[in-house]
Every structure is written in structure tokens, then in C-alpha cells.
Amino acid sequence: xxxxxxxxxxxxxxxxxxxxxxxxxxxxxxxxxxxxxxxxxxxxxxxxxxxxxxxxxxxxxxxxxxxxxxxxxxxxxxxxxxxxxxxxxxxxxxxxxxxxxxxxxxxxxxxxxxxxxxxxxxxxxxxxxxxxxxxxxxxxxxxxxxxxxxxxxxxxxxxxxxxxxxxxxxxxxxxxxxxxxxxxxxxxxxxxxxxxxxxxxxxxxxxxxxxxxxxxxxxxxxxxxxxxxxxxxxxxxxxxxxxxxxxxxxxxxxx
Amino acid sequence: xxxxxxxxxxxxxxxxxxxxxxxxxxxxxxxxxxxxxxxxxxxxxxxxxxxxxxxxxxxxxxxxxxxxxxxxxxxxxxxxxxxxxxxxxxxxxxxxxxxxxxxxxxxxxxxxxxxxxxxxxxxxxxxxxxxxxxxxxxxxxxxxxxxxxxxxxxxxxxxxxxxxxxxxxxxxxxxxxxxxxxxxxxxxxxxxxxxxxxxxxxxxxxxxxxxxxxxxxxxxxxxxxxxxxxxxxxxxxxxxxxxxxxxxxxxxxxxxxxxxxxxxxxxxxxxxxxxxxxxxxxxxxxxxxxxxxxxxxxxxx
Numbered sequence: 001x002x003x004x005x006x007x008x009x010x011x012x013x014x015x016x017x018x019x020x021x022x023x024x025x026x027x028x029x030x031x032x033x034x035x036x037x038x039x040x041x042x043x044x045x046x047x048x049x050x051x052x053x054x055x056x057x058x059x060x061x062x063x064x065x066x067x068x069x070x071x072x073x074x075x076x077x078x079x080x081x082x083x084x085x086x087x088x089x090x091x092x093x094x095x096x097x098x099x100x101x102x103x104x105x106x107x108x109x110x111x112x113x114x115x116x117x118x119x120x121x122x123x124x125x126x127x128x129x130x131x132x133x134x135x136x137x138x139x140x141x142x143x144x145x146x147x148x149x150x151x152x153x154x155x156x157x158x159x160x161x162x163x164x165x166x167x168x169x170x171x172x173x174x175x176x177x178x179x180x181x182x183x184x185x186x187x188x189x190x191x192x193x194x195x196x197x198x199x200x201x202x203x204x205x206x207x208x209x210x211x212x213x214x215x216x217x218x219x220x221x222x223x224x225x226x227x228x229x230x231x232x233x234x235x236x237x238x239x240x241x242x243x244x245x246x247x248x249x250x251x252x253x254x255x
Numbered sequence: 256x257x258x259x260x261x262x263x264x265x266x267x268x269x270x271x272x273x274x275x276x277x278x279x280x281x282x283x284x285x286x287x288x289x290x291x292x293x294x295x296x297x298x299x300x301x302x303x304x305x306x307x308x309x310x311x312x313x314x315x316x317x318x319x320x321x322x323x324x325x326x327x328x329x330x331x332x333x334x335x336x337x338x339x340x341x342x343x344x345x346x347x348x349x350x351x352x353x354x355x356x357x358x359x360x361x362x363x364x365x366x367x368x369x370x371x372x373x374x375x376x377x378x379x380x381x382x383x384x385x386x387x388x389x390x391x392x393x394x395x396x397x398x399x400x401x402x403x404x405x406x407x408x409x410x411x412x413x414x415x416x417x418x419x420x421x422x423x424x425x426x427x428x429x430x431x432x433x434x435x436x437x438x439x440x441x442x443x444x445x446x447x448x449x450x451x452x453x454x455x456x457x458x459x460x461x462x463x464x465x466x467x468x469x470x471x472x473x474x475x476x477x478x479x480x481x482x483x484x485x486x487x488x489x490x491x492x493x494x495x496x497x498x499x500x501x502x503x504x505x506x507x508x509x510x511x512x513x514x515x516x517x518x519x520x521x522x523x524x525x526x527x528x529x530x531x532x533x534x535x536x537x538x539x540x541x542x543x544x545x546x547x548x549x550x551x552x553x554x555x556x
Contacts, residue, residue: 064452083452089445093467093547102463106453134547 015039015075016158016190017063022072023215024058032058034215036072042157045184045191047201048218049247050211056194057086059216060162063192080107082156082189084164088143090135090150097122097131100150107154114153121149124183141172145179152183159184161193165200177203178232185228198244198251199235210250220250331515340520350505350521354528357501360416361488361532364423365481371424372431372476379432380439380465381457397429401487405494415498419491426487427480434479438472439465471548474540481532489525502528 018039025031032055040046050056061067063076064083090099100121104114122128125145135143144164151159161180165173181204184191195201201208202224210220222243226234234240311333318332331339340346379386401422412418442464450460492503502525509518 066448066451078452081452083449085445085448087443087445089443089449091446091464091467093470093544102449103453105463106450106455106459136547136549 015041016077017192018075019059019063020073020075022062022069022074024055024062024067025070031215033062033069034217036216036218038209038218040158040190040192042190043188044207045181045193045205046207046209047193047195047205048209048211049195049198049201049251050216051213051251052196054211054213055216056196056211057162060160060192060194063158063160076158080154080156082151082154082159084147084151084159084161086163086166088135088140088147090143090146092135095132095134096127096138096146099135099146100153103150104153117153117155118149121152124152124186125149125179139172140168141176144168144176148176148180148183152187155187157189159187159189159191161191161195163194163196166195166197173197173200174232174235180204181228181230198247199240202240202244202247203230203235208247210247212253220247222247328513328515331519336516336519339516346517346520350502350517350524353500353502353505353521354524356499357485357488357492357503357525358528360419360491360501361423361481361484364420364487365427365477365484367420368424368427368431368480368484369477372428372480373435373473376432376435376439376469377461379436381461386436393429393432396425401426401490409495413497414495416495418495419488419501422491422495423484423487427484430479430483431473431476434472434476435469438469438476441472442468470544471540474536474544478533478536478540481536482529485525485529485532 019036022033022036023031024033036059038046048056048059058067060083062069062074064081065076065078090096091102094102097118101114101118104117109117122131125148127142127145127149130138130142135146138146147164165176168176177200184204193201193204202222205224208222208224209218210222211217212219224243226240314330314333318327318330322329340350375389379389404425405422408418408421412421446464446468447460450464455463488501489503489506492501493507496504496507502521505521506518506525508514509521
């Protein structure tokens with residue numbers, strides 16, 4: 001337990017997020033993560049794939065400060081941290097635009113600036129015309145878009161995604177992947193994305209990390225060579241399929 | 256927008272694609288609102304009306320078939336109740352004034368219980384210690400039979416209106432605290448995480464997350480407590496009858512004087528008061544949270 005945790009350690013400009021030999025053991029003795037080192041640079045979109053229950057989400061909770069690691073160092077600027085949850089976590093009593101405005105409200109952004117950022121984000125995710133709808137009348141995909149837009153209003157330098165598209169159907173998921181990839185192109189944040197879908201990981205990322213079963217460790221790293229912007233049809237190219245195959249091979253434990 | 260294909264979202268059926276013109280989007284809520292109206296209203300109105308008519312038939316049967324003329328004062332037939340109580344200006348004035356007085360008592364009791372209950376629930380939601388310390392006493396308060404503390408209430412607050420209001424507060428209090436506390440704790444973990452991530456203060460979290468999330472439960476509590484408060488006002492009349500007479504007072508007097516028609520009329524009016532209070536709070540709930548809360552539709556029982 002020689003934790004050297006620097007909460008608000010100033011990240012270097014090119015490395016907004018880094019983990020150094022991070023380990024996490026829960027009070028009940030469950031070791032979720034062991035010896036994880038990784039860094040995400042500005043303009044990088046790093047995806048972690050791993051079997052369910054391998055501690056992927058724990059990794060993001062650690063990055064965001066919702067959990068404290070039991071060992072190792074995490075460097076990240078948590079002032080305007082983008083975090084997209086598994087669920088859309090929209091507040092049901094707020095309309096779409098009020099929901100998107102929430103984070104700017106929490107960060108005390110002045111009202112007119114807030115409205116401008118909200119309108120811009122609504123535009124970016126294609127929710128125009130739905131500003132005054134309540135979440136209960138939105139489909140799963142649209143809720144997720146509203147959730148993305150809410151995070152976009154912060155213009156976060158670091159964007160964490162915790163399996164955000166796991167609950168939507170595959171067609172919607174692919175659209176949301178295209179969307180996210182486009183947003184990444186525009187904003188060039190440092191992205192850390194968690195998923196258990198290999199094709200989602202390969203399609204969006206500049207780098208794919210493969211995590212082992214619990215306790216989670218990084219067991220393989222793949223650089224994804226495809227140029228941005230990536231066309232949706234990339235998913236059906238042989239190179240793409242081959243890379244997916246290699247990731248899948250590592251996921252199965254290299255057998 | 257160029258890369259967005261919202262076609263998938265239309266699969267849910269409820270929402271037109273964002274690519275459609277604004278008109279299509281505006282029409283949508285109206286279409287949704289129309290859906291319940293397509294059902295034939297007669298199907299909702301007819302069954303209770305028929306049942307009501309049957310019940311009145313049974314009433315007549317008992318009055319004329321079961322009771323001898325000598326004992327008919329026990330259950331006067333409906334038309335006599337209407338004639339001698341509802342259509343008698345003096346009697347009706349007496350009953351309605353008493354009902355109004357009881358309504359005020361129930362209202363003040365409910366308001367006091369709601370303010371106290373809300374404050375206490377907020378306090379309990381903020382510190383686990385307060386919740387642990389107070390909850391057992393709330394359960395005790397809830398379990399004490401009101402009849403057992405009647406002498407005490409009279410001893411402290413006299414035998415008039417104040418004591419009647421106190422009875423209402425005591426019996427309306429518990430459901431309000433429990434429901435509000437439950438509501439305050441109902442916000443999902445993920446939403447709390449969201450507020451934590453963005454450094455929300457305790458007060459901001461309460462105001463923007465916990466209190467709005469608690470509204471449906473608060474309304475559920477209000478409806479239960481409003482009904483209980485009406486009962487409290489009537490029960491209170493039986494013990495604390497001094498001052499302006501309430502409907503409970505009238506019930507007691509009519510019963511003592513064997514005034515069957517007036518008694519039945521007073522019972523029907525006080526039942527009406529209970530129904531009116533319930534409908535009012537259902538309406539208020541739909542008005543305040545119906546737009547976003549999906550469980551608020553219908554009668555909201």
C-alpha cells in the first residue's frame with residue numbers, strides 16, 4: 001500500500017492522461033486491476049477491450065477520481081473531465097436541452113455562454129428539433145446522443161467512455177460509432193474508450209489495448225493504422241477484419 | 256448532421272427522424288395525446304353508472320323489503336334522504352359549513368405535516384446519523400394509536416380547533432416523511448456520480464438532483480396524507496368538538512338524535528370531500544410532473 005496518488009497533478013500538454021503501475025484492490029479483497037500502465041496523448045483515441053468483469057469500468061472510475069487506486073500513480077486534469085456513462089443518465093425532469101446544459105451549469109458557466117454551447121452541441125450530435133422533448137420520449141440511441149452532447153459542452157481535453165453503446169442495438173451502435181469518430185476528428189481530445197465489442201474498438205481507435213480476465217492487466221497493444229476520417233464501409237475491408245481477428249485472438253488468451 | 260442517419264431511431268416508433276421537417280416533429284405530441292381518447296368513453300362511464308344504479312336498487316330493497324315500517328328510520332330510502340336532507344336548505348347549509356370547517360382543519364394539518372415532513376426528510380437524507388437516530392421514533396409515532404394520545408392532546412392544546420389540527424398533523428406526518436425520504440434516496444447511482452465528477456456542492460446536489468427526483472414520491476405521500484388528514488379532521492371532531500363545528504361533530508349529533516336522513520347526507524358529503532381531495536392531488540401531480548414522469552398517468556393510484 002505505497003500509494004502515491006497525485007490527484008490534480010498537472011498533466012503535460014501532450015499526455016493529458018497517464019496511469020503508472022496502477023493497482024486496485026477493493027476492501028472486500030477483490031483485486032480488480034493489477035499493474036496497469038498506459039498513457040493517452042492529445043489526439044489519441046485509445047480503446048480497452050476485455051471480457052466482462054475484467055475491471056475495465058474500474059479503470060475509468062479510477063481515471064475520473066470516483067475511485068482511488070490502492071497503488072500506483074494516475075495523472076489527469078479533472079477540471080473538465082468528459083465522462084460518458086454506460087447509461088445515458090439523463091435527468092428525466094429536464095428536457096433534452098436542459099439536460100445538455102446541466103454540466104455547464106455545474107461549472108458555473110454564464111447563462112448566455114451556456115446556451116450557446118448547448119445549441120452547438122445539439123447541432124453536433126444531430127438532435128435539432130428535439131430540444132424540448134423529455135428523455136422518456138427518446139429512443140435509446142437518441143438518449144445516448146444527448147448524453148454525448150452534454151459532455152461536449154465542456155469541451156473536455158480528456159474524454160472517458162464507459163461502454164456507452166453497449167445497450168443499443170447494433171445498427172444504432174454503428175451510427176453512434178460513426179458519430180463519435182467524427183466528433184473525435186473535430187475536437188481532437190484524448191479519448192479513452194471501454195468496450196467489449198472488438199469491431200467497435202478497432203473502428204474508432206488509434207490504439208487498442210487488450211485486457212485480461214480479473215485481475216485486469218494490459219496483455220496486448222495494437223496500433224490501428226487506418227486513416228481518419230474512416231468510412232463506415234471500412235468495417236468490411238479485409239485489413240479491418242484481419243486486425244479484429246488478431247485482437248480477438250489475444251482476447252482468448254493467445255490460443 | 257451529414258453523417259447522422261436517424262433512421263434507426265424511428266424504429267422505436269414514437270419519434271420521427273430528425274431529418275423530417277419541423278412540422279412532423281410538432282405534430283407528434285398531439286398524436287400521442289389523442290391516443291387515449293380513441294377509446295369509447297362509454298366503456299368507462301357505463302359500468303360504474305350501472306353498478307351505482309344497482310346499489311341504489313339494493314338500498315331500496317333494504318329500506319322497503321327488509322326493514323319494517325317501525326324500523327325504517329335505520330335506513331331511509333334514497334329519495335327521502337335527497338328530499339329531507341340534500342334539498343332542505345337549512346340542513347344542507349349546516350352540513351356544508353361543517354364540511355368547510357373540517358376542510359380547513361385538514362388543510363392546515365396537511366400543510367404543517369408537509370413542511371415538517373419535508374424538512375425532516377431532507378435532514379435525514381443529508382446525514383445517515385440523523386436517519387438512524389430518528390427513524391425508530393417515527394415508526395413509534397406511527398404505531399401509537401391516536402386514541403391513546405387523545406387525552407394528552409386535549410390536555411396540551413385544549414378541546415377545540417388547535418387539537419383537531421394536531422391530530423391531522425400526527426396522522427399525516429409519517430407517510431410524508433417516509434415517502435419524501437424514499438424519493439430523496441431514489442436518484443440513481445450514475446446520476447450521483449455525474450454530480451460528483453463535476454464537483455457539485457451538497458446544496459446543488461440536493462436542489463438539482465435529489466429534490467426533483469423525489470417529486471413523484473412526494474406526491475404519492477401527499478395523496479396518502481391528504482386522505483389521512485381528512486380522516487383526522489373528522490376523528491378529531493369526535494374528541495375535540497369545541498368551537499366551530501366540523502363535519503364529525505354533525506355526524507355525531509345526527510346519530511345521537513337518530514336523524515337518519517341527515518346522517519346519511521353528512522356521510523355522503525364527507526365521502527365526497529375525501530374523493531375531491533384525492534382528485535385534487537392527482538390533478539396537481541399530473542400538472543407538475545406529468546410531463547416527464549411516466550408513472551403519473553391515469554388515476555395515479
